[in-house]
């Protein structure tokens with residue numbers, strides 16, 4: 001039986017419960033961690049408390065191994081950071097409300113910036129497993145929208161040029177790319193990857209785009225960072241494997257954690 005999608009009201013209840021559980025009423029930045037990103041989270045600092053998402057109103061249990069399902073509250077320099085270890089994907093069947101709930105909760109908890117990380121397939125020639133890529137823009141190919149409230153929201157510069165410039169100042173070797181967000185849960189066929197490349201996609205995955213739209217609707221600044229965990233179908237001849245995705249995350253964790261920490265501590269002036 002499909003559950004009723006969590007509403008913006010429920011996000012406020014979740015933020016209140018989170019404030020009680022963490023003892024912190026106001027948070028500044030939220031970081032959503034994708035598959036395999038958990039090791040990078042530990043480099044942001046030891047959490048005083050870690051709250052299971054299922055204890056908060058509106059959150060649903062995660063479906064996939066490697067998607068943790070807890071929320072940490074960690075100070076990083078002057079910023080109080082909410083780390084969401086785990087996210088709800090559209091393919092889990094809880095609707096766009098389920099996908100957007102973590103973002104709406106973070107906004108209700110005071111966050112004005114959200115960092116969306118993910119594990120992505122590399123589509124552009126020259127990309128390699130383990131490459132971090134700044135998301136410069138997206139193709140929402142899920143067929144649905146996470147907007148509530150006013151329609152026709154502008155998505156120009158959805159992925160903050162200010163934060164992208166800051167990230168490239170920290171690590172000048174970072175490249176940028178367009179992320180295609182699909183519903184999944186199957187990986188794409190080689191023909192679909194050729195189509196996506198022709199449409200201007202550099203990266204492909206099953207998350208991020210609906211969260212970014214929900215964040216924009218809340219007036220929250222968005223930063224997106226993909227970790228290329230595998231090359232997309234048809235590029236290497238090898239079949240795709242979820243374990244490969246997790247292993248690439250573990251291997252890149254130190255670099256990613258350092259970048260996130262530096263970005264968060266320098267992102268405050270706005």
Ligand code: 6GU
Pocket residue numbers: 119120121122182184186187188204205206229230231232233240245
């Ligand atoms: Cl190749 N496709 C999709 N849809 N998601 C992914 C991926 C590929 N690699 C990691 N996540």
